[in-house]
Amino acid sequence: MDNRKAILKILNLTKSLEGLKVVDSVSIDIARGRITGLIGPNGAGKTTLFNLISGLLRPDKGEIWFEDKRIDTLPSWQIARAGIGRLFQDIRIFRKLSVLENILLADPNHPGELPLNLFFNYRNIARIEQKHLESAEYWIEFVGLEGKKDSPAGSLSFGQQKLLAIARLLAGGHKFLLLDEPTAGVNPAMIKSLLNLIQRIVKGGKTVLFIEHNMNVVLKIADWVYFLDEGRVTSFGRPEEVLGDTEVRKAYLGV
Amino acid sequence: MNYLFHILIMLCIYGILALSLNLLIGYSGLLSLAHAAFYGIGAYASTLLMVKLGLNFFPALILGIFISGSLALLIAYPSLRLKGDYFVLASLGFQLIVFSILYNWIGLTRGPYGIPGIPRPTIFGFEFNSITSYFILSAGIFSLVFVFIRHLCQSPFGRALKSLREDEIAARVMGKNVPLLKVWTFIIAGGLAAISGALYAGYVTYIDPTSFTLDESIFIITIVLVGGSGNLKGPLAGVLFMIILPEALRFIGLPDTIAPNVRQMIYGLLLILLMRYRPQGLAGEYRLE
Amino acid sequence: MLLQFLANGLVTGTVYSIVALGFALIYNTTKILHIAHGAVYVFSCYIFFTLYRILHLPLIFSLPLGIISGALLGIIMEILVYRPLFEKNASSGVAIVSSIGIYIFIVNLIALLFGNETKILSPGIEKTYEFAGVILTRIQIFEALAFIIVFALYIILLKLTNFGKAVRALADNPTLLSTLGVEISDLKIWIFALGSVFAGISSCLVALDVGMDPNVGMPALLVSAVAMIVGGVGVFESAVIGGFTIGIVQNLAVWQISARWQEGITFIILILFLLLRPQGLLGKRTRVEEK
Numbered sequence A: 001m002d003n004r005k006a007i008l009k010i011l012n013l014t015k016s017l018e019g020l021k022v023v024d025s026v027s028i029d030i031a032r033g034r035i036t037g038l039i040g041p042n043g044a045g046k047t048t049l050f051n052l053i054s055g056l057l058r059p060d061k062g063e064i065w066f067e068d069k070r071i072d073t074l075p076s077w078q079i080a081r082a083g084i085g086r087l088f089q090d091i092r093i094f095r096k097l098s099v100l101e102n103i104l105l106a107d108p109n110h111p112g113e114l115p116l117n118l119f120f121n122y123r124n125i126a127r128i129e130q131k132h133l134e135s136a137e138y139w140i141e142f143v144g145l146e147g148k149k150d151s152p153a154g155s156l157s158f159g160q161q162k163l164l165a166i167a168r169l170l171a172g173g174h175k176f177l178l179l180d181e182p183t184a185g186v187n188p189a190m191i192k193s194l195l196n197l198i199q200r201i202v203k204g205g206k207t208v209l210f211i212e213h214n215m216n217v218v219l220k221i222a223d224w225v226y227f228l229d230e231g232r233v234t235s236f237g238r239p240e241e242v243l244g245d246t247e248v249r250k251a252y253l254g255v
Numbered sequence B: 001m002n003y004l005f006h007i008l009i010m011l012c013i014y015g016i017l018a019l020s021l022n023l024l025i026g027y028s029g030l031l032s033l034a035h036a037a038f039y040g041i042g043a044y045a046s047t048l049l050m051v052k053l054g055l056n057f058f059p060a061l062i063l064g065i066f067i068s069g070s071l072a073l074l075i076a077y078p079s080l081r082l083k084g085d086y087f088v089l090a091s092l093g094f095q096l097i098v099f100s101i102l103y104n105w106i107g108l109t110r111g112p113y114g115i116p117g118i119p120r121p122t123i124f125g126f127e128f129n130s131i132t133s134y135f136i137l138s139a140g141i142f143s144l145v146f147v148f149i150r151h152l153c154q155s156p157f158g159r160a161l162k163s164l165r166e167d168e169i170a171a172r173v174m175g176k177n178v179p180l181l182k183v184w185t186f187i188i189a190g191g192l193a194a195i196s197g198a199l200y201a202g203y204v205t206y207i208d209p210t211s212f213t214l215d216e217s218i219f220i221i222t223i224v225l226v227g228g229s230g231n232l233k234g235p236l237a238g239v240l241f242m243i244i245l246p247e248a249l250r251f252i253g254l255p256d257t258i259a260p261n262v263r264q265m266i267y268g269l270l271l272i273l274l275m276r277y278r279p280q281g282l283a284g285e286y287r288l289e
Numbered sequence C: 001m002l003l004q005f006l007a008n009g010l011v012t013g014t015v016y017s018i019v020a021l022g023f024a025l026i027y028n029t030t031k032i033l034h035i036a037h038g039a040v041y042v043f044s045c046y047i048f049f050t051l052y053r054i055l056h057l058p059l060i061f062s063l064p065l066g067i068i069s070g071a072l073l074g075i076i077m078e079i080l081v082y083r084p085l086f087e088k089n090a091s092s093g094v095a096i097v098s099s100i101g102i103y104i105f106i107v108n109l110i111a112l113l114f115g116n117e118t119k120i121l122s123p124g125i126e127k128t129y130e131f132a133g134v135i136l137t138r139i140q141i142f143e144a145l146a147f148i149i150v151f152a153l154y155i156i157l158l159k160l161t162n163f164g165k166a167v168r169a170l171a172d173n174p175t176l177l178s179t180l181g182v183e184i185s186d187l188k189i190w191i192f193a194l195g196s197v198f199a200g201i202s203s204c205l206v207a208l209d210v211g212m213d214p215n216v217g218m219p220a221l222l223v224s225a226v227a228m229i230v231g232g233v234g235v236f237e238s239a240v241i242g243g244f245t246i247g248i249v250q251n252l253a254v255w256q257i258s259a260r261w262q263e264g265i266t267f268i269i270l271i272l273f274l275l276l277r278p279q280g281l282l283g284k285r286t287r288v289e290e291k
């Protein structure tokens, strides 16, 4: 493990859904400023683990710590404000809102979302809105959706929707990013620039935990890899080690 | 001419009711059957403050807004815990409890006897006692409310509401404090409905509980759904349609004995047909969840 | 006195229970908050009234025909209104609003045809009987007997017949049902028919007792909804527990407080249950609350 302190610590996390232990005594440390991959067969519990981290599900047992703060008892919005952002496996952009509105919603802690501020702190809110507008323009351009600024997000192609979701996530300014299958459904050319992007933002100081089925991607960008099978962590290490592990190969790759 | 002004005043009163209920239905996705309760709370609160404490209309109106807005917390809380049908039932229960209190707490509200002799609003010695001046007052208040709501809906607050209406889970993970947003929507919707209540009381100068029944709640919902929710033009289209329709029916010479029932039957049929063929209403954006 | 009020409460509970059983049957299987159940309720007793008092048919024909007419109305609602919504995959809010629309339409149609005033079915003083200091009228006894028969038959139907099995499957696992080869849309027709029969029985009995006006449907519907919540959503028989609870509480309220607060108390019970025990007295712990 790196010398630097873990940004996220999961201790003995367990969650049952409909009688099935979907996450089973999972303990994980995520190194700050690194890219960690989470791999495992379909139904292994990867997305469920993300749901636990982002507060959409409550663990039955165990703890989750994010930088000295215990988060497994916090509501989702507080977890987001603490600095954890998430890209959903099923994208979840706001389809009826425009591309611009989607991105303007990225700030997890916008004071203008409190009605009292709108009337008693109007100047400040207007200033923040202006700043958000500028940053939204930047992110829209960044993912190449300039022409679509005012179109409803639902009218974009799947690839564009994914880019929008990524732009929305990045505009949120979180220091820790959970990416659920970021490359799924993205064409190979785009995958390359996406991976570049991930590496760039990590160089910029952010931490990434990503779920991935494409092993080439994992080998290329991950610093560390956890392997999850039937809710349990069965292997951890450098990507080459984990992917070389015979157990992992048997359980996952079928070889 | 008086007749015309009467219609215009009603448009203002119901316009505020529809725009405020739209915040709940169209922006938070909550089908509330309790809006007439807040309308009634506003009417009774401002009336009692005027009649019993001798307050002027305008301070009574402001206090009425606060009282109704605070009581809205009582229904906001269940809304956070109950989904869909269960919330509809809770709002229904709230409506009937409020009606029951207005009707039976005779010591406070005089129950079925109602409260007569409500003073007209006055400002700097000017009394709004002609129908023309009352229309001007109503139109002024309506415009203020309209501007307020438009500002709200275009603000980051309104945007956040739209986001949770579309995908509450994504909104939560993006840091939106969903419970607080919903609570605020209730407070604002309840407070605004109280304005209509005070305007109504000051206009007819007599109130009794029968103006604030479940049927009235259903009528306000019908307005919002016929016009459509989720934007501002939908509810306003609904108000125009629903307030003018009965007058139109009167013009085609429907006898007064059957007119109320025929009108109601048309409303019922409209709801059925709209839900089937045009769930977003005449000019709305949002389809009910 | 207590005993008398308890007895009244139980008798009130019988008619509440019957209409609530129908409402709960429809909600548990179709997940439609069937506000128009109140319209079926009004419709049945007005048809009964028409046949019995206007056309002077004997009670033995007019009563069942009134109930059957309610069943037909329920079927028509399902086919004309709910089924198209279901096929469009419409949301529950859409179904509720449509249901309110049906209710408004039918109740006002009835008011238009019959007027708003109260209609009496059986004029004159009812014969009364006394048991251990408790006085009951003949119609009250009739109501209690009707309840026992209806409830017993319903339980048999649910537990012992194929129809009952299909109904329970539809409530628990609709996808399984279609793989079993049961046509869901046919089954729903029977469910609406049966649910509406319950509304009709209850309304005709009450009408015989105290008469009717076009607005009796909404209170009956509200009581049904509260009874279902109090008893527990998902358990077909539990509406009876709710019905009796409300009947007794209301009559005790009449005794101890005042008849005026009956309705308010009923809805305070509703809200308390929704917040504190949303699964009701007998219900399975379902996901009533938001995740």
Ligand SMILES: Nc1ncnc2c1ncn2[C@@H]1O[C@H](COP(=O)(O)OP(=O)(O)OP(=O)(O)O)[C@@H](O)[C@H]1O
Residues within 6 Å of the ligand: A017, A018, A022, A040, A041, A042, A043, A044, A045, A046, A047, A048, A049, A089
């Ligand atoms: N809400 C739920 N209720 C019941 N079971 C669930 C629920 N959500 C997920 N599961 C089950 O939990 C298991 C793990 O699901 P999860 O979505 O976490 O898998 P995953 O590792 O993300 O798979 P994939 O690679 O296909 O995305 C699966 O068996 C799934 O069926």
Ligand SMILES: [Mg+2]
Residues within 6 Å of the ligand: A046, A047, A048, A089, A180
């Ligand atoms: Mg997954």
